[in-house]
Amino acid sequence: MPDSIMYESDAYVVLEPNQEEQFLSATELLEKLKQAIQNCQNDQLPPELQQMGSLEEQAQHMMETYCEFTVEPGKFLQWYEVRLEK
Numbered sequence: 001m002p003d004s005i006m007y008e009s010d011a012y013v014v015l016e017p018n019q020e021e022q023f024l025s026a027t028e029l030l031e032k033l034k035q036a037i038q039n040c041q042n043d044q045l046p047p048e049l050q051q052m053g054s055l056e057e058q059a060q061h062m063m064e065t066y067c068e069f070t071v072e073p074g075k076f077l078q079w080y081e082v083r084l085e086k
Contacts, residue, residue: 015078026063029079033059036071044070 012029014022024032037058042050046066049058062069068078 010084011082012079013082017075023082023084024079030059030063032077033062033069036069036077037062040071044072 011023011025014024014029014032016022034055037045037049037055045058049061052058052061063079067080068076070076
């Protein structure tokens with residue numbers, strides 16, 4: 001039986017073009033995704049996100065089910081859950 005610690009994460013590593021990698025908490029990543037969603041046109045969002053009612057729902061769903069979002073051509077966000085050793 002796998003150890004439950006295998007499924008725990010401490011942070012997310014976020015990658016953007018021409019920037020250093022960032023380590024963000026879940027709350028910080030959620031805010032970053034909300035900003036990215038707000039800054040793009042609704043028709044640029046994946047269809048399942050367009051049908052969601054609130055920005056909070058869209059960002060939460062994106063954080064949990066995606067790992068990349070194209071903000072505009074040549075500009076994207078990638079994020080991965082990581083467990084930081086202490």
